[in-house]
Amino acid sequence: MRLLFNKSSLILMFGLFLEVFSKLEFEYHSNKEMENILRRFEVSGKQKLKTKLYSIGYSSSTDEPFPLWVLELTAAPENVTGIPNVKLLGNMHGNEAGGRELLLHFIEHLIDSYGKVKLVSWLLNNTRIHIIPSINPDGFSNAGNSCNGMKGREVPTKKIDLNRNFPDFFHPNPDLVQAKESKAVMKWMEETKFILSAALHEGAMVANYPYDSINPNGDNDDDSEYLTPDDDVFKHLARTYANSHPVMSTNKGCPSDVKEFKGGITNGADWYSFDGGMGDYNYNYHGCMELTLELSCCKFPPNLTNLWNENKKPLLLYCLQAHRGVTGVILDSETKKPIKTKLKISDREAYFGNDRKSGEFWRILLPGQYVLEVEAPGYYAHFENFTVEDFKKFPKLTNLTIFLTNSSLPTTTTTTSSTTVIHTTNTTTSVSALIFPNITSRFTDNDDDKDYEYGFPSISELTSGFLKNSCANLALLLSVISFLVVIS
Ligand SMILES: [Zn+2]
Numbered sequence: 001m002r003l004l005f006n007k008s009s010l011i012l013m014f015g016l017f018l019e020v021f022s023k024l025e026f027e028y029h030s031n032k033e034m035e036n037i038l039r040r041f042e043v044s045g046k047q048k049l050k051t052k053l054y055s056i057g058y059s060s061s062t063d064e065p066f067p068l069w070v071l072e073l074t075a076a077p078e079n080v081t082g083i084p085n086v087k088l089l090g091n092m093h094g095n096e097a098g099g100r101e102l103l104l105h106f107i108e109h110l111i112d113s114y115g116k117v118k119l120v121s122w123l124l125n126n127t128r129i130h131i132i133p134s135i136n137p138d139g140f141s142n143a144g145n146s147c148n149g150m151k152g153r154e155v156p157t158k159k160i161d162l163n164r165n166f167p168d169f170f171h172p173n174p175d176l177v178q179a180k181e182s183k184a185v186m187k188w189m190e191e192t193k194f195i196l197s198a199a200l201h202e203g204a205m206v207a208n209y210p211y212d213s214i215n216p217n218g219d220n221d222d223d224s225e226y227l228t229p230d231d232d233v234f235k236h237l238a239r240t241y242a243n244s245h246p247v248m249s250t251n252k253g254c255p256s257d258v259k260e261f262k263g264g265i266t267n268g269a270d271w272y273s274f275d276g277g278m279g280d281y282n283y284n285y286h287g288c289m290e291l292t293l294e295l296s297c298c299k300f301p302p303n304l305t306n307l308w309n310e311n312k313k314p315l316l317l318y319c320l321q322a323h324r325g326v327t328g329v330i331l332d333s334e335t336k337k338p339i340k341t342k343l344k345i346s347d348r349e350a351y352f353g354n355d356r357k358s359g360e361f362w363r364i365l366l367p368g369q370y371v372l373e374v375e376a377p378g379y380y381a382h383f384e385n386f387t388v389e390d391f392k393k394f395p396k397l398t399n400l401t402i403f404l405t406n407s408s409l410p411t412t413t414t415t416t417s418s419t420t421v422i423h424t425t426n427t428t429t430s431v432s433a434l435i436f437p438n439i440t441s442r443f444t445d446n447d448d449d450k451d452y453e454y455g456f457p458s459i460s461e462l463t464s465g466f467l468k469n470s471c472a473n474l475a476l477l478l479s480v481i482s483f484l485v486v487i488s
Pocket of ligand 1: 092093096201202203
């Protein structure tokens with residue numbers, strides 16, 4: 001009996017071990033299986049990171065509304081400023097399912113590689129990454145597994161295409177009926193200030209950047225470029241992804257392509273224009289730069305191992321771009337309290353805001369000289385010159401602390417400070433201090449960062465596509481070792 005108990009215990013331990021430590025299979029998972037995997041990742045991630053599984057709402061289904069699960073991963077302390085939020089969304093079109101599995105593997109990779117791969121550790125020490133593998137679980141349930149076709153693309157109960165379901169800045173639609181999924185994304189973005197985002201799709205092979213919408217002032221009403229004031233940044237983001245992907249930038253395209261995507265990137269309106277896209281909404285309403293990443297000619301890629309190997313590095317490099325450009329806080333010069341402001345980079349006709357609570361702002365910019373224009377009711381307008389530098393190994397954000405002077409006071413009290421740093425402690429602010437873990441102390445001489453041995457690529461390297469020839473394969477033996485420990 002005692003022996004039986006011991007055997008049972010072993011079997012139970014083995015089962016638990018498999019549940020927590022087994023590697024994710026390269027196969028498609030149902031919504032419920034996906035939920036269980038995310039729960040498992042939340043637990044395994046907590047061993048070395050801060051992982052949090054949360055839902056931004058429910059799907060539209062009236063029979064079985066499914067939670068819209070997000071897993072947040074970071075190693076940064078809570079309640080500190082200076083940590084950008086990045087989001088990755090998959091399965092917006094329910095029948096484009098590769099991205100949802102890809103994102104599950106990306107989560108596993110981030111957890112496994114933290115403390116072993118320098119760039120992964122750096123990214124998680126300095127970033128909050130929010131991953132939602134499926135924003136359209138109802139559509140996925142309704143889809144087959146076809147490479148082509150439209151079944152399952154929309155939210156089934158509402159017949160709504162989520163990527164046509166957001167407020168369009170250029171073409172307001174007062175009759176827009178929104179799905180619960182789109183509303184959930186909008187509420188999520190009101191609550192969390194995201195800097196960088198990607199929506200993963202399939203059915204083409206291209207990195208698509210805004211605008212998708214038709215130019216309201218243009219001569220042509222369709223299929224001509226409509227570029228944002230931050231087109232240099234968007235092209236850089238798209239090239240970062242395409243050039244580090246082994247196939248995307250090769251111009252091979254897909255059989256169904258009606259246009260050639262030079263370098264594997266395209267402006268949305270130039271490909272085909274439409275209103276109500278999520279990418280345009282992110283940029284126009286929240287100052288968040290989002291790409292639509294089309295990752296496979298087949299909407300249900302049969303070989304998920306290939307999909308993962310092709311996209312692992314691009315996903316990581318893409319997330320790191322949140323650390324390119326300028327950040328800072330805007331404070332009242334007298335009270336040192338945060339001020340909600342309207343911001344703009346000179347010569348770029350695109351306004352963005354800062355965080356109401358912390359006063360923080362972010363803008364991804366390429367290396368160069370810029371002027372930040374700051375406006376707030378009741379304060380003198382402020383113009384701040386700053387420089388964004390390129391870097392080789394680890395990213396550096398230009399960090400500004402801007403004090404605005406109340407317009408009832410003399411302007412001479414306005415002060416600013418501007419430095420280029422990797423996040424420093426700032427003792428002059430009244431918001432929570434910028435405290436960061438000592439990132440270098442987490443690494444050992446034996447760090448396995450062969451995957452990313454090139455470090456953080458410079459702009460010229462990303463543009464030249466030098467990354468394409470770099471390939472790697474991480475193999476973790478933790479599960480085997482742990483199993484041997486358990487049965488020994
Ligand atoms: Zn799609």
